[in-house]
Structure formats: C-alpha cells, structure tokens
Amino acid sequence: MEALTATNITKRFTNHVALDKVSLSIPEKTIFGLLGPNGAGKTTLIRIINQIINADSGEIMLFGEKLQEKHIGEIGYLPEERGLYKKLKVGEQLVYFAQLKGLSKKDATEKSKAWMRKFDTVDWWGKKVEDLSKGMAQKIQFISTVMHEPRLIILDEPFSGFDPVNAQVITREILELKEKGCTVIFSTHRMETVEDLCDHVVMINKSQKVLEGSKREVKETYKTNAYTVEHRGSFSITSDIYELTEQKKLGDTMFQSTIHVKNKISPNQLIRELTTVTEVHSFVEKVPTMSEIFINLVKGGNNE
Amino acid sequence: MNKIWLIARREFLNRVQKKSFLFATILIPLIFPTIMAVLVYVAKKQNEHETKEVIYYVDESNTFVPDTSRFTFRKFHGPLADAKTAFDHSKDYGLLFIPPFKLSDPSGITLYTKENASIDDINNIESLLETRIKDLKMKRMKIGQKLLDSLQTDVKIKTIQVTEGGKERSSNSIVMAGIGMACGILMYMFIFIYGAQIMQGVIEEKTSKVVEVIVSSVRPFQLMMGKIIGLGSVGLLQFSIWIILMTTLTFGVFGYFGIESPQHQALQQISADAAAQQAAVSSKALNLINEFLSLPLGYILFCFLFYFIGGYFLYGALFAAVGSAVDSPAETQQFMFPITIPLLISYLSLFMFILKAHDSPASVWLSIIPFTSPIAMMGRIAFGVPLWQVLLSMSLLIAGFVVTTWIAGRIYRVGILMHGTKVSYKVLVKWFLQKG
Secondary structure, eight states, X not given: OEEEEEEEEEEEOSSSEEEEEEEEEEETTSEEEEEOOTTSSHHHHHHHHTTSSOOSEEEEEETTEEOOGGGGGGEEEEOSSOXXXXXXXXXXXXXXXXXXXXXXXXXXXXXXXXXXXHTTOGGXXXXXXXXXXXXXXXXXXXXXXXXXXXXXXXXXXXXXXXOHHHHHHHHHXXXXXXXXXXEEEEEOSOHHHHHHHOSEEEEEETTEEEEEEEHHHHHHHHOOOEEEEEEESOOOOOOSSEEEXXXXXXXXXXXXXXXXXXXXOOHHHHHHHHHTTSEEEEEEEEOOOHHHHHHHHHHXXXXX | OHHHHHHHHHHHHHHHTSHHHHHHHHHHHHHHHHHHHHHHHHHHHHHHHOOOOEEEEEESSSOOOOOTTTSEEEEOOSOHHHHHXXXXXXXXXXXXXXXXXXXXXXXXXXXXESSOOOHHHHHHHHHHHHHXXXXXXXXXXXXXXXXXXXXXXXXXXXXXXXXXXXXXXXXXXXXXXXXXXXXXXXXHHHHHHHHHHHHHHHHHHHHXXXXXXXXXXXXXXXXXXXXXXXXHHHHHHHHXXXXXXXXXHHHHHHHHTTOOXXXXXXXXXXXXXXXXXXXXXXXXXXXXXXXXXXXXXXXXHHHHHHHHHHHHHHHHHHHHHHHHHOSSGGGGHHHHHHHHHHHHHHHHHIIIIITTOTTSHHHHHHTTSTTTHHHHHHXXXXXXXXXXXXXXXXXXHHHHHXXXXXXXXXXXXHHTXXXXXXXXXXXXXXXXXXXX
C-alpha cells in the first residue's frame, strides 16, 4: 500500500509558482528521500502534507484516505525551522505537544516518560529548555516528533545541529521506527544520508518533479555505462565498442582509466577486450552517487 | 475548539505560574495603599509636632486682631525701626508692619521675612486682614453681626435626571464622571498591557521557531485565539485580584490611621447622631454613597465586562497580527501606529470632552465606532445612555471584533512562517489576500 500519494499538486504564491503539478507516491514502510535545491518547493510540499497551508489544486491521499484534519495525529513533523518553548520545562513541553496532537494527558505523560527513559534523559524532565545544550534540545525535539506514534514521519534536515554521536543515535532510531512500520519522509541536502538511508527518492527542482523511483532504479537510469579499470601498462585504443575517456598514472607502470562503453556489451566482453591490450588489476562499474545525480539534474535544469 | 482551550490553558498557566505574575499581582495593590499610608502617616506626624511660626507685628493702625490658627502673632510695642532690629536678632519667621491706613484704600502693609514667604502664608495673612477690614467696614455701616450671619446662606443644587420612562433619578455628575474615568483608564491600560503581551508572545514563538511545530498540530487561527483567550483570562484574574486586594487594603489603611472613609462616615452617621458639624460633612459623603448606590451598578458592571472583553479581543487580534509580521520587537513600531491612534483618540477624548459633554455628537459617535467605543462608552455609561445607542455600539463591537480577527488571522497565518522578510504594509496586504 502507498503511505501517501500526491496527484497534481499545484501551489501558487503571489509572485511565483511554488509547486507545479507535482505527483508522487510514497510506498509504506520505506524511508523516502525528498530532494531538491533550496527554493525548489520541498518545504511548501511538506507544509501542504502537514495541512499548514492548502494546495491550490491537486489531491493528497494518506493511507488510502483523502487528507483531512484527523490525520494530524498520524503525522509527526520535524521542521527545518524548529524550536521549543525556552521557558517551559521539558516534561510539560512534551506532554503539551502530544496533547496538541490529540493524546490524552495521561497517555501523553506516560509516553513522554517512556521516550525520555529510552534516550536516557529522564533527569531533564523538570529542567527548562533554555538550560539544555543544543544537542539535548534536539533530542527532545525528536521525541516530540515521534512520541505520539505517527505512521508518517516527516523530517526536514533532521541532522543539522547534531554531533556525530547523537546523529547516530537518531539514525538508529529512524531505522527502528521503519522496522516498526513507520514511513519516513526525509528532506535533506546531505546526499550521504540519502545514500545510506533512503529506499526511494523524489527530486523536485524549480517547482517540478524531475526524478522519482527507488534508489536502485534511479541509479540504473542514470548510470553512464562507464567502467574504471586499474591496469599495468598503458594503452590507447579507441574502437567502435568503447572509448577511453581518461587515463592517469598511479605508479611507475600502473594506470587508472575510465572507459565508456558505446554499445550494449556486457562487462565480460569488455574485460576480454582489455586483457588483450593490458594487464587488468581491477575492474569496477562506475555507478553514479546520489550527489552526482543531484548535481547533474540541478545543473541540467539551470541550463535549459 | 478543544485545541483552542488547550492552548489557552497552557498560556494561562505559563503566566500565572511565573513568579513575576505573583509579584505584580500582589505587590502593585500593596504599593498603592502603602504609599498612601506613608503619606497619611507623615502628614499626621507633621500636624502633631508642627510648632507654629512666630510673626511679630507692629500695628500703628490699631485694627489688627490676630488669628492664631496658623501663626503665633506677637505684638511688638515700639517703633518699626526697633522691631526690625529685634527681628534681625531673633530666629522668628516674620515681622508684619501695619501702618495707619484708610479703610477704603489699605496700603503700606508689609511683611518682612528672612526666607521667601510662601504664597500660602501670604494668602493667609492677606485674607486675615481682608476679613478684618470687611468687618470694620460693616460696623461703620452699622450692620450688626446677627444681620451678617443671616446673610450667609449655603446653596446646594440637587440634580435630578429624568429618564425616558419619566422616572426621576437624582444624579451626581462627579460620581458618574469618576466611574467613567476609572473604567476608561482601566480599559486603556488593559488593552495596551495585555495586547503588548500577546504581541510579545507571538514574536517569541516566531523567533524560537517553535511555531511551525505547533501549526503542524493546530490551525494557526486556533493558536492565535488560544493565546488571546489565555492571556485575557490572566488579565481578568489579575484585575479581579487587584480590585479585591486594593479595596480591602485601602479600607484597612484608612481604618488604622483613623481616617474615615466615606462609607465609614456614612455608617457612623446612620448609627449615631454625631455633632452638628460632623453631620454636615457626613451627610455630604452619605449623599455621594447614595448617588453611587442609586446607579444601576449591575448594568454598569455588565457593560464594563462586555466592553472589556470586546475591546480586548478587537485589539488583541491586531496585536497578534503585528507580532506575526515581525522578527523582533524593535520592528513593531511602524505597525503599532494604526493600533495606537484610535486608542489614544478615545483616551484623550475621554478627558477632553466625553466626561464633560457626554451627549455631544462627537461623544456619541466615538462610543458607537468599534475602535473607540470600549473607552468612550465606558466614559458615558454612568450618565445613562439611550438603549439603542448601547445596543448599536455593542453589535458593532462584536462585528468589529469578528472583522479584525478575520483580517488579523489571515495575516497571522502567513506571517508566523515568514523569516527574514522585509515587511511593509504592502506585504501585509499581499499576505492577507493570499489563498489558504
């Protein structure tokens, strides 16, 4: 089942179109990367899903139902621009946020205590937020996002402000939530995070969707049929089948070459060809990183 | 609705649980009677221990009859020159020289002092002499003391207001103006103090960036209304406590220092026949009390609460909108202007003409226009306002509050999510027009 499907979402502001007929579907129980450069419309889309603003046209279905007010409790949202009430005590704050999400006071208290135990932070219960360090506050913020057990969790740049240790704690938590059946939407610029965590990605550029699919599919689509070969002894043959685009010296007789394959030939065939001209030490297919795909698409979009 | 209540409750508890609230709520009503008590105490002490200043006088006209209520007068027998030398060597206050004079044109009377004589002192001595001269003139005209006494009459005008039903009601414009002024000032203070708190709260939520987290759970409108209602309840609670504490304490202070409050005097008057003079004073106080009690107090209280809440809501939403538009309190200035002006107009009009001419067209209009009506109407209400005006004003206030809340809500929902934009009135209009 799809956790969320958006069909032809359009949102205009006075001076510009923030989203132009964006459609996407997010499979359940996956970690979904929402990518795009600044100002592409990611935050607008997230705000529409959170019902903070309404789309001008288009439809959003959440777990098979039209998005409506009651879904607020099923979504946990960690915005990029986030904060807590500085003067309020940690415990009161968590309970209050959970109550706003629709939990009863009793449930809210129990759950916030359970989460604080989990993060080993029960001692902070009576502390004011302004007395916490930034990392501590981020943990509390994360708890407030997930404590009401939402089925869909939306995280906008979740790791900004975390040190590597805490980032790892949160990563583990996100994976655990996925195991439990949550769907996570991840909006970020950090491609290494996408590489590590995301199953599916969508990329928005200039208000339009430019890419969608599972990470493997996307990489398959954008691979350039290039291979990196390390070999002893140089060669410089260009044939109908392959083209040597780059060759650099690694040692006395060691070289690294990048070879683009023109026609549909299997890697085996290429190796066979190569062994006739040089001594192959390593042979790797060049798979594009998410970062390369991202930059390519954004730059390509700008050249239009 | 449930969420508005949750937010209102949170806001209420946040403020009420603060130490500053406790201090303000308990200290302010304490400070007021304390200052009064200190002043009364000082005044009393001074009265008890004050020794009257000594004034020597040389009376060559043989007319002066000293009145010792204010000064101790000592006659100096001898010429002025001697008196001056003696005065120079003494530590006394003054030397009054009265040369022989014509009753028709008293001149040459001189007061010598070492320090500048206060206007009060000069007036006192002048009136002493004037009374004396008046008496002498009367005597010369052969008018006896009995006749003089019988010429003295004390006129008191009783004002009676005829209401539409033909009922007569004695009215006292001092009491009414007093009520009008108190209610008007209270309203003005309340709207400003709590309006500013709403604004500050919104700015805090915006700068601490907690707001986006909140609006993913509740509508921006719910957040705004919850804040307004929560803070308004704090205000009502605070004012109620103040009024109760102040009344109690003020009576306590009066009681302790033996100064009789009007009510107290009235009670004494009822319980026992006091001396004639005291009775006269008391009856005046009693009249004031009666006037006060004869006013439709329940109705006035109802109107006060209505305009209190209505005015607060009308302006509260606007304050929230201003808070949502800016990133720091310093930027609020340019948007405060249109909010401050109608409040200031109604406040100044209250003193300039509403209390004096409560039925003038300007007063009537100000008390009907929603932005000025909370203060203006409270200034008029005790004087008696035709029912149609009250109903019209109240309906317009409700309509006005709905409209301002609607406008403010539309600006607020966009404003709270905007950071670092340079906001002008044009931008506000754009936000207002923006679709959900």
